[in-house]
Amino acid sequence: MNFLLRNITLVDPTQGPATALRVRNGHIVAVGDGSLQPVADEQVIDGEGLTCVPGLIDIHVHFRTPGQTHKESFWSGMRAALAGGYTQVIQMPNTTPVLDSPELVRQQTSTWPVKCHVAAAVTEGSRQEQLVDMPALHRAGAVAFTDDGRPVRWEHNIRAALEQSAELGVPVMEHAEVLELSDGRPMHHGWVAESLGILGQPSEAEWSMVARDAALAAQTGGHIHLCHVSAWQSVEILRAYQADGHHVTGEVTPHHLLLTEEAVLQWGTNAKMAPPLRTERDREALVAALIDGTIAAVATDHAPHTPIEKNQPLTSAPFGVIGLETAFPLLYTALVRTGRMPLSDLIHRMSTGPAALCHLAGGSLAVGNPADFTLIDLDASWVIDADTFESKSRNCPFLGQRVWGAIKKTVVDGRI
Secondary structure (H helix, E strand, O other), X not given: OOEEEEOOEEOOOOOOOOOEEEEEOOEEEEEEOOOOOOOOOOEEEEOOOOEEEEOEEEEXXXXXXXXXXXXXXXXXXXXXXXXXXXXXXXXXXXXXXXXXXXXXXXXXXXXXXXXXXXXXXXXXXXXOXXXXXXXXXXXXXXXXXXXXXXXXXXXXXXXXXXXXXXXXXXXXXXXXXXXXXXXXXXXXXXXXXXXXXXXXXXXXXXXXXXXXXXXXXXXXXXXXXXXXXXXXXXXXHHHHHHHOOOOEEEEEOHHHHXXXXXXXXXXXXXXOOOOOOOOHHHHHHHHHHHHXXXXXXXXXXXXXXXXXXXXXXXXXXXXXXXXXXXXXXXXHHHHHOOXXXXXXXXXXXHHHHHHHHOOOOOOOOOOOOEOOEEEEEEEEEEEOOHHHXXXXXXXXXXXXXXXXXXXXXXXXXXXX
C-alpha cells in the first residue's frame, strides 16, 4: 500500500518535528510538512488530530505458545499487541516445550501482523544444566537469550552465556532472583505482607543477583540485560556499572512504575507478579531511572493467566499480569500529562531504546526505515475495561482506571 499521511504531529526521538509522511512499498520514503503533495497511485490519509510515533516495541512478552494456549494464543497475543500500538515484540521461551531449539525458534518467529522475535532459552529446557547451542539458535533467529520465569542460577552457566553474548553481539536477559531468598513467596517482604500474615520476598533476592550478573558482564565483556527491575538497590547497581562503561542494561514494567505493595490489598492476585511490587521508595527510584535513561526500556512482561488460575489464594495463584493494551495510555497519563517526562522521552523508552538494546530494525521514522508506526489520539480519554481486551486473559490491576491516549492505528511495514 502506497500512501501519504498528512496533518499529523510526528514525535520521533531520532529526528525533528514533521507533519507528513510518505510510504511506498512498506518503507518511509519522505518525511516533511504540508509541502509534500500526493502523487499518482498513492492514497491520501488525513491524520488530523493524531500523533504519529515510531511503532512501539515490547522486548518481554509471553504469548504462551506452544503448550499454554488456554491463557493466550499466538494470534490473540498479536491482536493485543496491535491494540496497544506495538509493531514488534520479543517472546520469552518459558513455553511448553521451552524454546531451546532452532526449529522452535523458527516456528515462533513471524513478520506479520506483528514482528514477533524470540528470546531463546539459555539452558536446555531451562533446567539450569547444559547451556544451549547459542550460535545455532542465533542463526535460527533468536535475538536474545534468557531462562525468564527463572534465573540462571549457576555462575558457570551465566559466565559462559555472557562470553558467547560478547561474541554474538546479543543480550543475555536475566530474571534476577535468588530462589533461596524469594522461596516462592507471593509478595514483597514489607508491612502489607506482615499485615496479611504472609511471608514475603526481600529485595535482596533481586539485587544480590543483579550484583553478581553485572560483575560478570564487566569481567566478560558480555551484555547483561536485567528484566523487570523492581528494587532501588538494583537501580543503583545499574547506574554504577553503566558509569564505568559496562554493557549492563535494564527494563521496567508499567506496574512496577505505577504501583506499590499496597495494590495487593485492592487487587489481590491480580497484583501478584514476579518480581513483586515493592515500596514507594522503590517505585520512585524506578521512575527516576526511566526518566534519566539508566533504565532504557519499558517492557510489559505481558503474562496472561486464566480467571480460574488467578481466582486462588494469594499464596497459590500464579505470578503475572497482562500489559500490552494498557502500557502506553497508563504511562502517558501518569508521566507525560503530569509533566514528569516529555512524550519524546517516553517514546524513546517504548520504541527507540528497546530497538537499540536488542538490535532490531525499528524505533525511528527516518527515511529508508520500515514503515512501522503508531497513530495516537492523545486527547482521547477512556476507561480501562476488560471486556474490550483482545488478549484472552483479564489479569490486570488497572481495570476501571481512566487514562488518556487512545491507539487509533498500528502500521507494520506500511500495512494498517
